[in-house]
Amino acid sequence: MVAAMVATVLVAATGCLTPLTSQQPLTPVPALASPLVGVYEPGVPDSWSKITEFTTATGVTPGIVVYYSSWKQPFAASFAQTARDHDAYVLVQLEPKGVTLASIAAGGSDAYLRSYADAVAAFRHPVILSFGHEMNGTWYSWGDSHQPPATFVAAWRHIVDVFRAEGAANVTWLWTASSIEGASSELSKWWPGSAWVSWVGVAGYYYHASDTFSMVFGSTIKDISTFSSAPVLIAETAVGTTANRESQIAGLFAGASSARAIGVVWFDEAQHAGIYHQNWRLENDPSALAAFSAAAAKYVDAGGSRA
Numbered sequence: 001m002v003a004a005m006v007a008t009v010l011v012a013a014t015g016c017l018t019p020l021t022s023q024q025p026l027t028p029v030p031a032l033a034s035p036l037v038g039v040y041e042p043g044v045p046d047s048w049s050k051i052t053e054f055t056t057a058t059g060v061t062p063g064i065v066v067y068y069s070s071w072k073q074p075f076a077a078s079f080a081q082t083a084r085d086h087d088a089y090v091l092v093q094l095e096p097k098g099v100t101l102a103s104i105a106a107g108g109s110d111a112y113l114r115s116y117a118d119a120v121a122a123f124r125h126p127v128i129l130s131f132g133h134e135m136n137g138t139w140y141s142w143g144d145s146h147q148p149p150a151t152f153v154a155a156w157r158h159i160v161d162v163f164r165a166e167g168a169a170n171v172t173w174l175w176t177a178s179s180i181e182g183a184s185s186e187l188s189k190w191w192p193g194s195a196w197v198s199w200v201g202v203a204g205y206y207y208h209a210s211d212t213f214s215m216v217f218g219s220t221i222k223d224i225s226t227f228s229s230a231p232v233l234i235a236e237t238a239v240g241t242t243a244n245r246e247s248q249i250a251g252l253f254a255g256a257s258s259a260r261a262i263g264v265v266w267f268d269e270a271q272h273a274g275i276y277h278q279n280w281r282l283e284n285d286p287s288a289l290a291a292f293s294a295a296a297a298k299y300v301d302a303g304g305s306r307a
Contacts, residue, residue: 038064213255
């Protein structure tokens with residue numbers, strides 16, 4: 001029998017898989033030679049089927065797959081392994097619903113966090129973890145006007161410290177803010193510090209036909225650059241069913257390339273609840289699909305040729 005716990009790790013520079021044994025140290029996501037295109041699909045982490053549909057329809061194999069995890073929900077190790085089998089990193093958005101940030105910072109969730117960290121470490125492959133995303137907006141219980149920024153920072157640092165104490169060195173910590181075009185709270189107040197963050201993420205959407213990358217993301221990325229030099233991931237985005245959706249999709253990827261973003265994660269869900277919850281799904285829009293496929297391929301290729 002092959003030695004126990006033989007696994008695989010993606011070598012980003014080549015796109016190949018190499019063996020990883022249980023004796024080798026755990027590591028986070030390595031430096032990327034080319035940017036990644038990611039996706040969120042409804043139904044995850046219970047099913048991979050819609051990610052398969054997305055891949056088939058777009059011709060784009062996701063390098064990141066996202067799921068949103070409620071507090072006390074265990075790490076979805078089976079889904080993470082399926083992602084690895086498809087050469088993708090799993091990105092977990094940990095949502096502190098039904099719990100206060102103060103109690104997390106004070107150690108009230110340590111048993112859960114230790115169990116989660118142990119499961120992530122046992123998985124052994126790189127895992128991207130984000131906590132309390134879009135905290136600078138007002139629409140979540142852990143966000144602006146509901147929780148003081150200092151309490152968020154204390155909770156974030158405590159979580160990272162617990163994972164490190166448990167030996168979960170395969171975590172890439174993603175701090176995900178909302179585009180400041182839709183959230184007015186000062187970003188730097190929510191910043192945990194470079195010692196506790198690996199990547200920074202920005203979430204933003206094209207709601208109107210007039211929206212551009214500069215309008216949606218430009219000022220946010222510029223603001224973040226004043227207090228962080230961490231790699232930037234467009235962690236959640238999509239273009240609505242606007243009159244010029246195809247050109248906006250092309251502009252999204254062109255803008256991400258110019259901003260040297262390490263990835264773009266598309267929120268591929270059909271929502272029907274007003275301008276802020278539009279039908280973002282690509283699969284039923286042939287023109288948008290073609291635009292996405294072409295723009296994503298160009299984005300990855302251009303990133304791979306960087307010096």
